Amino acid sequence: MTEAIVVTPTQAVESQLDLSALFYSLLFANQSIADSGIANNLERRVMQDIELALSSPQAIAENVLKLPSKILELDRKLADDNIDTKELIKLIEQDPLLCVEVLKLCNSMAFKRSENDVTSIQQALVQVGRQQLRHFITSCLAREMIDIKPIYFRRFGAEIWRHSMQVAFLASELANAEQCDSAFLLGLLHDVGKIAIFKMLVDAFYQAEPGEQPSSTLFKQVMTTKSLTLSALLARYWRLPEHFETPLTLLANTNIKPDDEMTLIIWKANIISECSMLQQVDKLPQKELIVLLAQVGITEQEFAELHKKLLEF
Numbered sequence: 001m002t003e004a005i006v007v008t009p010t011q012a013v014e015s016q017l018d019l020s021a022l023f024y025s026l027l028f029a030n031q032s033i034a035d036s037g038i039a040n041n042l043e044r045r046v047m048q049d050i051e052l053a054l055s056s057p058q059a060i061a062e063n064v065l066k067l068p069s070k071i072l073e074l075d076r077k078l079a080d081d082n083i084d085t086k087e088l089i090k091l092i093e094q095d096p097l098l099c100v101e102v103l104k105l106c107n108s109m110a111f112k113r114s115e116n117d118v119t120s121i122q123q124a125l126v127q128v129g130r131q132q133l134r135h136f137i138t139s140c141l142a143r144e145m146i147d148i149k150p151i152y153f154r155r156f157g158a159e160i161w162r163h164s165m166q167v168a169f170l171a172s173e174l175a176n177a178e179q180c181d182s183a184f185l186l187g188l189l190h191d192v193g194k195i196a197i198f199k200m201l202v203d204a205f206y207q208a209e210p211g212e213q214p215s216s217t218l219f220k221q222v223m224t225t226k227s228l229t230l231s232a233l234l235a236r237y238w239r240l241p242e243h244f245e246t247p248l249t250l251l252a253n254t255n256i257k258p259d260d261e262m263t264l265i266i267w268k269a270n271i272i273s274e275c276s277m278l279q280q281v282d283k284l285p286q287k288e289l290i291v292l293l294a295q296v297g298i299t300e301q302e303f304a305e306l307h308k309k310l311l312e313f
Contacts, residue, residue: 015288016295019271019275019278019284020220020221020224021217022274022284023274024220025220025283026277027155027156038218041208042205042208042213043216046201050197053196054229054230057237058237060196065145067145068141070095070141074092074138075137078134088125089122092121098140099121101140101143102121102136103120105136105139106118106124113128135168135184138185138188139188145195156198160194163273163277165188166269166277166310168185169309169310170268170272171187171266171269172184172187179261179265182262186248186266187269189235189240189244190248190251190266193228193229193233194227197226197230201214228254232249232252247262251266251270268296272310276310279307
């Protein structure tokens with residue numbers, strides 16, 4: 001029998017901060033720059049922008065990171081069992097690009113359920129079910145927020161989207177049947193603050209001195225704590241239901257393990273996803289992985305099984 005690992009509160013905080021710093025290194029394309037404790041001019045400019053954003057999230061929500069107007073409307077209608085199936089299909093098909101993206105997800109390795117391709121929304125509704133189709137549509141609409149154009153930041157766009165999808169998937173797996181849909185959407189949106197900050201970084205990058213890139217430990221720590229706070233503020237401005245805003249607010253306190261049920265689900269899903277993505281590129285020492293898994297409350301075997309599924313995203 002394997003002896004249970006006891007993790008002290010100090011170890012817990014330190015391991016999560018280490019994990020977050022490693023994860024940010026994964027998001028940046030340039031891995032050759034060594035971390036330093038001192039922020040450069042580019043990072044200082046962005047940190048000033050972050051403080052302004054925290055005092056005025058409205059400006060960020062309206063100019064930097066707009067929530068697609070259709071996302072909440074469609075989500076509500078997909079959740080309403082009284083809406084006629086034909087009416088629902090017609091509503092979705094009004095957006096051809098959305099249809100294309102949804103069908104891509106239906107036929108992706110992670111979600112494909114048969115040898116035959118899904119070729120219509122009606123077929124998707126039959127084959128994957130209403131709840132899963134709801135998840136796909138929400139995911140495709142949320143992805144509109146991630147539009148990173150400069151080549152240097154394209155990796156970030158791809159990796160942060162993959163992470164958001166993984167957290168949404170894991171959260172829905174960890175939640176009970178009643179919480180499943182809320183957990184999925186919350187997992188998908190938990191990192192919107194991070195996306196907003198990276199868009200600020202893109203703007204600042206155009207004014208930066210040649211060769212200046214985000215690399216300091218300080219900047220990564222600011223990103224960790226401030227992005228979660230910004231996510232909660234954006235949720236409030238977007239008028240998301242309270243059961244979205246509250247967990248995001250609680251997650252911003254990175255010094256403690258949350259005890260609120262929904263918050264804990266997202267907290268666990270986030271750690272599992274970050275561990276999986278880092279392990280895939282051999283960037284997470286085994287000793288640190290064991291400590292993190294002990295906090296989340298899963299065995300190495302359980303993690304290995306989840307990791308295998310997450311590789312499909």
